[in-house]
Amino acid sequence: MKNKIALFLFLVFSLAAFAQGDAYGEAVKKCIKSNGTMAYYEDVMEQMYDMLEVQFRDVNVPDTVWREVKKGKKEAMDELAEMIVSAYRAHFTHEDVKNMNVLYASKAGKNMFEKDALTAGDKKVLSAFYKSETGNKIVSSQDSMNEAMGKISEMWSSEVYRGAIALLSQKGYDL
Incomplete structure (x- = not known):
């Protein structure tokens, strides 16, 4: 009986951890879409194809064949x-990522990525954000995040390039 209870508790906690991890991942994906990271890398892929x-x-x-590669x-x-x-x-907790998403969804967050679009009010919102715990984490982890990114x-782009070359080669097209 104790084994069944232990197994049940293990499964409940495992599923809860998985669900939290999935929610975290979805929040980060929303964040990197909002902050332009994914658009940047989509452009990188298009340049690689060119x-x-x-x-x-x-x-x-x-x-x-090019359509298949793409x-x-x-x-x-x-x-x-x-x-x-x-x-x-x-680097960041789930709460940090949620805070980033709130910022990026705001007028100030959207204007942050537009050239010359920040108003005085936007600057105040951004200043307050970067004084927050999450903002401090972003600033203090900038070097480490830049290194990780x-x-x-490098790893991702070389893998994508090698994969495209391999597919072309498989189709009979070599340099």
Whole structure:
């Protein structure tokens, strides 16, 4: 009987931890979409595809093959998001990420990413945010996050590039 209770409690706590982890990941994904991180990396992927098309111009890769190569974009972006979630998890709590999402959803948060769009009121909101516990964490972890993001970017982009080259090679197109 004790074993059944222990097993039940283990399952309940495991599911609760998984659900919390999933909620955390979804909150980070919302955050990195709002702050422009995902749009930046979507542009990186498009630039990589353009570069590959130039590199493979002499081997006449048909459009149908390029469309197939580009189908990997969604999966690559999903993998990137998971890698970024891992970096956030090392620096920020779920509450921190929720606070970031509240900021990014606000007028001041949206204006923060637009050139010359900050009003005096926006600056006050941002100043107050960066004086908060979450804001202090963002500032104090900036170097560490930049380092983590640099490693993620390098690892991810080389993996995506190698995958595209491998698919092209598999289809019979080599440099």
